Amino acid sequence: xxxxxxxxxxxxxxxxxxxxxxxxANASKWGEQKFFDAIEGAPREEIEATQERLLLDQLxxxxxxxxxxxxxxxxxxxxxxxxxxxxxxxxxxxxxDKDDIRAFRDRTDDPFGGVLCVDCxxxxxxxxxxxxxxxxxxxxxxxxxxxxxxxxxxxxxxLGLRPGDYVLEMSTVMRGVGxxxxxxxxxxxxxxxxxxxxxxxxxxxxxxxxxxIFFHLSTPVIYGxxxxxxxxxxxxxxxxxxxxxxxxxxxxxxxxxxxxxxxWGVNLFxxxxxxxxGTTWECxxxxxxxxxxxxxxxxxxxxxxxxxxxxxxxxxxxxxALHNKTDPLIRYRSGDFIRHTREKCACGxxxxxMTLLGRLGDEVIxxxxxxxxxxxxxxxxxxxxxxxxxxQIIRPQRELTELKLRVGYEGTPEDLADxxxxxxxxxxxxxxxxxxxxxxxxxxxxxxxxxxxxPRVAKA
Ligand SMILES: [Zn+2]
Numbered sequence: 001x002x003x004x005x006x007x008x009x010x011x012x013x014x015x016x017x018x019x020x021x022x023x024x025a026n027a028s029k030w031g032e033q034k035f036f037d038a039i040e041g042a043p044r045e046e047i048e049a050t051q052e053r054l055l056l057d058q059l060x061x062x063x064x065x066x067x068x069x070x071x072x073x074x075x076x077x078x079x080x081x082x083x084x085x086x087x088x089x090x091x092x093x094x095x096x097d098k099d100d101i102r103a104f105r106d107r108t109d110d111p112f113g114g115v116l117c118v119d120c121x122x123x124x125x126x127x128x129x130x131x132x133x134x135x136x137x138x139x140x141x142x143x144x145x146x147x148x149x150x151x152x153x154x155x156x157x158x159l160g161l162r163p164g165d166y167v168l169e170m171s172t173v174m175r176g177v178g179x180x181x182x183x184x185x186x187x188x189x190x191x192x193x194x195x196x197x198x199x200x201x202x203x204x205x206x207x208x209x210x211x212x213i214f215f216h217l218s219t220p221v222i223y224g225x226x227x228x229x230x231x232x233x234x235x236x237x238x239x240x241x242x243x244x245x246x247x248x249x250x251x252x253x254x255x256x257x258x259x260x261x262x263x264w265g266v267n268l269f270x271x272x273x274x275x276x277x278g279t280t281w282e283c284x285x286x287x288x289x290x291x292x293x294x295x296x297x298x299x300x301x302x303x304x305x306x307x308x309x310x311x312x313x314x315x316x317x318x319x320x321a322l323h324n325k326t327d328p329l330i331r332y333r334s335g336d337f338i339r340h341t342r343e344k345c346a347c348g349x350x351x352x353x354m355t356l357l358g359r360l361g362d363e364v365i366x367x368x369x370x371x372x373x374x375x376x377x378x379x380x381x382x383x384x385x386x387x388x389x390x391x392q393i394i395r396p397q398r399e400l401t402e403l404k405l406r407v408g409y410e411g412t413p414e415d416l417a418d419x420x421x422x423x424x425x426x427x428x429x430x431x432x433x434x435x436x437x438x439x440x441x442x443x444x445x446x447x448x449x450x451x452x453x454x455p456r457v458a459k460a
Contacts, residue, residue, distance in 0.1 A: 036157035039294055040349045044342070047350065050294045052086045054322040059083055061117065061325055068104045068114025069330050072096050089331075090299065095306075095318065097333040098276075101137055115327045116140055123326070128174050129276065136174075137276070140327045143180055147295055147323045151178050153185065154292065155281045159213060159245035159269055161185050166211035168202060170194045170221060172452045178215055187213075194451050196224025203234060210242035216271070218250040218452035222257060223388045223442065236264040245269045249279075250453035252356065252374060254389050256381035272356050274298070275319035275334030280354060285346040288353025295323050298352060299331075300340050303360055314339045314357055335360045362457050365399045366433045373456035376405060376435075379426035385409045385419045390445040394438075395457040403427075403435040406458065408445040 035041055039050065059080040062069045073080055076094035083089050101113030108114065124143040128136040141149045156178075161167065163186030171178055172194045179189040190205045192198045199221060205211070228234050240246065246261075249271045253261070261268050271281045272289055277296045280289035291298050297320040300309050309315035317336040321328035340354040358372040365371075373393060381389045390408030405427070413419050420437040428434045448454045
């Protein structure tokens with residue numbers, strides 16, 4: 001096992017460094033070692049000691065480099081250099097959110113919203129968020145810094161990536177590319193656009209190379225595959241038979257989609273965002289998504305307050321980037337509502353697990369009933385013509401007097417009003433509110449994608 005204390009500080013994906021290249025050089029380790037980094041299974045005290053060390057170091061770094069964070073802390077009357085411990089930080093550090101970044105950007109014309117801590121000439125890639133909640137925010141990446149950006153080598157190791165494997169990458173690229181990790185592991189990426197129109201090309205590549213990892217499935221890609229199955233009679237069980245892991249992301253998997261993936265024999269692993277400071281991934285236990293707590297300091301707080309919620313309870317995800325020195329977000333309120341636990345996972349990892357329950361900004365209150373997209377999703381999936389689950393909640397504001405939905409349908413139904421009636425019945429059964437429904441062809445709704453999902457709420 002590698003020395004845990006050496007992991008984040010010393011490792012890098014640079015081939016001349018000792019990160020994945022080191023693992024490849026010591027190929028015998030690939031079959032023996034349970035975790036990529038020993039800290040994945042470290043006791044809580046060790047994780048917290050690491051967090052404290054990295055946090056104090058990070059505060060020193062941002063104090064003079066992050067224009068936005070400096071501004072926020074000055075306004076709050078707290079000097080980053082005066083923080084002495086993890087507990088002190090949680091008691092005194094001010095918060096930031098996406099609106100702060102956007103406001104700074106609009107005010108100063110700094111496209112990075114004041115969070116960039118290095119010179120632009122040091123950057124290797126600039127990615128962006130999906131823009132699902134408004135204007136996209138942009139992310140800067142330095143590829144010679146391991147454990148920055150959306151992925152770390154730990155995830156692919158956890159899913160069973162090994163040297164010589166082929167990886168099908170239908171990556172959304174806007175948030176950086178995963179292929180550098182694939183390549184550093186001695187595996188070979190097969191790269192396509194994340195686009196339902198490219199699934200036919202994906203089928204050809206899968207049949208030719210029999211890849212072991214699929215990154216990544218999403219509602220639009222599955223929509224494309226289902227159409228291919230229907231129209232071309234592709235044997236999906238055969239198609240998915242070589243994959244050790246198919247990664248799904250963008251939004252939660254609905255129950256009907258899960259049935260389809262089970263029917264295809266898909267070894268499904270989901271991933272999700274860690275509040276714009278990385279990603280969280282399912283392990284083989286499929287019991288929540290792991291967040292690497294030495295990469296991001298995670299707090300789960302009662303929305304609108306600084307009170308932590310108990311283990312097993314739901315709250316807002318707040319993240320402080322511990323390793324990222326390029327464009328770190330510090331005590332960032334993500335707007336994601338999650339349930340979490342820090343109990344040791346059945347896989348042996350000790351880092352916390354979370355489940356995304358929804359976006360705080362997606363909730364609508366219709367005559368005092370709280371409705372989230374996931375409530376509507378299950379209902380829409382039940383009706384054959386709308387089973388792709390493409391829909392939007394029309395949300396001009398949070399509190400509404402009636403629920404309006406835009407729902408996508410497949411093919412050319414003879415009686416569209418009847419389809420809408422059946423969808424309304426299913427929704428009413430689940431949320432006790434009868435919606436007004438506007439029907440739109442799936443092919444139109446899918447165009448709204450950024451591209452791995454469609455916005456689940458729309459202003460009009
Ligand atoms: Zn686990």
